[in-house]
Amino acid sequence: MKGAPDSIINRCSTIYIDGTDVExxxxxxNQFNSAYLEIGKLGERVLGFCDLHLSSSEYxxxxxxxxxxxxxxxxxxxxxxxxxxxxxxxxxxxxxxxNCRSAGIKVVMVTGDHxxxxxxxxxxxxxxxxxxxxxxxxxxxxxxxxxLVNPRNAKAFVIHGNDLGGKSSxxxxxxxxxYTEIVFARTSPQQKAIIVEGEYNIINKEISRSxxxxxxxxxxxxxxxxxxxxxxxxxxxxxDVRVFMGSVIFFLFFIx
Numbered sequence: 001m002k003g004a005p006d007s008i009i010n011r012c013s014t015i016y017i018d019g020t021d022v023e024x025x026x027x028x029x030n031q032f033n034s035a036y037l038e039i040g041k042l043g044e045r046v047l048g049f050c051d052l053h054l055s056s057s058e059y060x061x062x063x064x065x066x067x068x069x070x071x072x073x074x075x076x077x078x079x080x081x082x083x084x085x086x087x088x089x090x091x092x093x094x095x096x097x098x099n100c101r102s103a104g105i106k107v108v109m110v111t112g113d114h115x116x117x118x119x120x121x122x123x124x125x126x127x128x129x130x131x132x133x134x135x136x137x138x139x140x141x142x143x144x145x146x147x148l149v150n151p152r153n154a155k156a157f158v159i160h161g162n163d164l165g166g167k168s169s170x171x172x173x174x175x176x177x178x179y180t181e182i183v184f185a186r187t188s189p190q191q192k193a194i195i196v197e198g199e200y201n202i203i204n205k206e207i208s209r210s211x212x213x214x215x216x217x218x219x220x221x222x223x224x225x226x227x228x229x230x231x232x233x234x235x236x237x238x239x240d241v242r243v244f245m246g247s248v249i250f251f252l253f254f255i256x
Contacts, residue, residue, distance in 0.1 A: 001049070001050050001051065002048065005032070005082055005114075006036070007048070008050050009024075012024050012076075012078060013076040013077070014077075014078045015078065016080050035082060039084045040116035040120065043088075044084040044085060044086045045087065045117065046083070046084045046114070046117065047082065047083050047085075048079070049080040049082070050077040050078055051077065051080060052073055052076070052078060054073075089124055093125045093126075094124070095126075097126040106180070108182045108183075108184070108216075112186060114186065115183075117185075118158060118185035118186075119183060122156075122158070122183045128158075129156075132156040133156065134157060134158050135157070136158075138153055156179065156183075157175065157182050159175070162186065169218070173218060176219065184212060217238075223241070224240065225239035225243065226245055227242075227243075227245075
């Protein structure tokens with residue numbers, strides 16, 4: 001099995017080390033987190049891999065595996081390792097982002113990547129400019145905890161999609177209004193939203209891309225959405241202008 005490393009590791013009870021299966025404990029989880037974050041800071045996309053030996057008597061040759069019903073084990077797996085891939089942004093992207101800002105266009109990045117990876121890509125493309133700091137950057141510079149940093153001192157903001165689950169419409173509106181450079185990480189096409197009379201209800205306490213578009217429009221913005229797959233169709237329907245460009249990170253461009 002392969003997938004988002006943090007999801008893969010949560011399904012594993014052992015780890016493959018030097019030809020031996022070792023029990024997954026806090027030490028190995030910390031080793032995993034350190035390696036994952038170190039690679040993520042380089043802006044590389046990371047996949048986690050795991051496996052499980054299946055009994056030939058219970059799962060004989062020709063067994064019909066059903067992904068919808070999951071008629072096979074998906075927990076207590078063996079973690080194998082990480083693989084990273086790099087796809088650097090086109091040379092013209094940073095200057096294009098700056099030109100958008102000069103024209104009064106605010107650029108918001110929405111991605112399924114881990115926040116660390118998303119932040120690195122955002123820095124490389126000028127979505128987070130060189131002189132901008134997030135709350136975490138300020139905390140690191142002052143050698144303190146992020147919770148002790150005044151959020152108003154940060155110009156940029158990177159937030160996990162799930163962290164928006166308990167926020168009201170007004171709170172999300174304030175987030176989009178108060179920060180000039182924003183990255184929404186770990187947002188998924190599978191996250192569901194119901195939009196009713198200009199408001200939205202959150203299912204499973206998760207944020208969706210169409211909800212972000214709606215939040216921008218509530219502020220009087222004309223929203224252009226750039227996406228890369230059919231899974232972005234719900235958000236496309238909500239946008240004022242839609243651009244489909246194949247495999248790209250998902251962006252919101254809006255003018256206030």
